[in-house]
Amino acid sequence: MEDDKPGAGQEWRENWPLLTAAMAGISFGAIPTATLGVFMEPLQDEFGWSRASLSLGLMIFALVSTPLSPFAGALVDRFGARAVAIPGVALCGLSFAAFSLMTGSVAFWLAVWMTYSLCALLIRSMVWNRAVSAAFVKSRGLAIAGLLSGTSLAGALAPITTQLLTEAFGWRGAYLVLGLGWAGIAWILVILFFREKAEPVVSDSHAPVRRTIPGGLTYGEALRSPVMIRIAVAVLL
Numbered sequence: 001m002e003d004d005k006p007g008a009g010q011e012w013r014e015n016w017p018l019l020t021a022a023m024a025g026i027s028f029g030a031i032p033t034a035t036l037g038v039f040m041e042p043l044q045d046e047f048g049w050s051r052a053s054l055s056l057g058l059m060i061f062a063l064v065s066t067p068l069s070p071f072a073g074a075l076v077d078r079f080g081a082r083a084v085a086i087p088g089v090a091l092c093g094l095s096f097a098a099f100s101l102m103t104g105s106v107a108f109w110l111a112v113w114m115t116y117s118l119c120a121l122l123i124r125s126m127v128w129n130r131a132v133s134a135a136f137v138k139s140r141g142l143a144i145a146g147l148l149s150g151t152s153l154a155g156a157l158a159p160i161t162t163q164l165l166t167e168a169f170g171w172r173g174a175y176l177v178l179g180l181g182w183a184g185i186a187w188i189l190v191i192l193f194f195r196e197k198a199e200p201v202v203s204d205s206h207a208p209v210r211r212t213i214p215g216g217l218t219y220g221e222a223l224r225s226p227v228m229i230r231i232a233v234a235v236l237l
Contacts, residue, residue, distance in 0.1 A: 007138055008138040008139040011136050011137065011138055011139055011143075012136075012139065015135040015136060015143075015197070017192075017193035018131060018132070018135050018193050018194055018197075019132060019135075019136075019143055019147060020189060020193065021186075021190045021192070021193040021194040022128040022132055022147050022150070022194060023146065023147055023149065023153075024150065024186035024189045024190070025089050025123055025150075025186050025189070025190050025194065026123060026125060026127075026147060026148070026150045026151055027150040027151060027153060027154035027182075028089060028092055028096075028123060028154070028182060028183050028186055029092075029123050029124070029154075030151045030152075030154040030155045030158065031096065031154060031178060031182065032057075032061065032096060032116060032120075033058060033061070033155075034155045034158040035159060035162040035174075035178065036054065036055075036057070036058065037159065038163050038166065039054075039099075039162070039166075039171055039174070040054050042170070042171040043102070043171065046104075046171075047102070047104045049106060053106050053109070056106075056109075056110055057109065057110065057113035060110060060113045060114055060117055061113060061116070061117045061120070063117075064114065064117035064120075065117060065120060065124070067223065068118075068121055069121065069124055069126070071121065072084070072121040072124050072126060072127065073124075075122070076126060076130055080196055081128065081130045081131045081194070081196050082131070082190075082194055082195055082196055084127050085122070085123065085127050085128065085190050085194055086187070086190055086191060086194075087122065088119065088120075088121075088122025088123045088127065089122075089183055089186050089187045090183070090187050091119040091122065092119045092122070092123055092183055093179045093180060093183025093184060093187065094183075095112065095119045095179075096116055096175065096178060096179035096183065097176050097179025097180050098115070098179075099112055099179070100171075100173070100176045102172075125147075125148065128147055128194075129144060130196065131194060131195070131196045131197070132144060132147050134197050135196075135197045158178075161178070162174055162178065165177050
């Protein structure tokens with residue numbers, strides 16, 4: 001009996017828009033960390049903040065993202081990747097644009113970082129990986145690699161883009177353009193093309209029995225897991 005699943009070429013022809021949308025969505029997760037170095041100088045010049053105060057935002061991001069990632073995974077399991085990704089990209093864009101409203105209060109700076117860090121849980125890799133893995137079976141590894149390259153591309157392009165935007169519109173304008181522009185484009189792509197597809201099921205009685213995929217960790221198990229603890233420590237170092 002021939003395999004009813006589409007070949008690799010057909011997968012790419014049918015699902016490249018989905019992968020493009022996922023790459024755009026996951027790319028925004030790299031924007032805050034990739035651009036902070038560019039924003040530091042104008043923020044220091046305007047408010048007199050120290051680099052240590054500015055860097056506290058990254059610490060908040062790390063402290064929030066690692067232990068709460070299982071919560072994001074649970075949301076995807078319950079509501080589906082699309083239902084999480086659409087509001088996730090929108091909220092991340094709006095919260096990042098809120099950095100343009102800085103008044104000189106370090107507490108406000110850290111509060112916006114906390115808000116963004118919580119919103120960023122909704123665009124973590126597990127949100128996009130689920131839909132991409134379901135759409136690409138024959139070339140799943142290559143598709144996931146392409147998905148994750150969205151973060152690398154953003155990390156490479158965002159600092160240059162931010163520098164140009166800052167020179168043209170100032171640091172407040174740069175935050176707005178990145179938050180509303182970059183995330184806005186990603187949000188539109190996600191709405192149009194990011195849809196989960198069920199993996200094809202072979203109905204033939206001679207088809208091999210499908211393997212049971214072991215479930216992930218619960219939130220409590222993740223907090224007690226030595227592997228997760230080591231990952232969290234590595235992120236904070």
